[in-house]
Amino acid sequence: MKKLLLVIIVLFPFVSSAQKLTKPAIDKLTGDTTWSTSKEKLYLHGNYLTGQAEGVVCWVRSFKGSKSLVLNIQTTNQKNFPAMNTGGKAYFKLADNSTVTLTCSANDYSISGSNVAIAGSAFAMYDVSAEEIQKLTSSALTFLRVETTNGNFDCDIKPKNAEMFKKQFELIAKY
DSSP: OHHHHHHHHHHHHHHOOOOOBOOOEEOTTTOOEEEEBOOEEEEEEEETTTTEEEEEEEEEEEETTEEEEEEEEEEEEESOOOOOOTTOEEEEEETTSOEEEEEEEEOOOEEOOSSSEEEEEEEEEEEEOHHHHHHHHHSOEEEEEEEETTEEEEEEOOHHHHHHHHHHHHHHTTO
16 A cells, blocks of 8 residues: 555656746846746647657747747657748637637747658747637637648647646736
């Protein structure tokens, strides 16, 4: 019994996670403060037989009162991986069947392995207005589509990840 309790205590930090604000970043030149939430998994789909996987990690940041949503698309063991360009769209379908569309505000930078991308990662930043935040937090997120250079990147969002997504905006609201 003692060994079981010890194992549970040791493994607890790896299975529990909480959405939180990270330590604010202060620019040394201008003194501006950037607030952001921790990076959390929004979507993950993997195939154990082929070793291929796709995922989306997201976080929200606030700089000088303007808020941005950052989406990080990640792929493993795929021939091509997506990249996002300025002006590309991200469509967020909510449980009430409404859709919120955000436009990418910064060119993406990507990281890849060799010809066959062992691991690929692409980032996109979407500026979010107060009205869009209100819509995104009014109902649970059920589906995400991101326009990429390889076509649409579609994600079915699980309810627990949808709650985490809403919590990110609540944490950053006052900054």
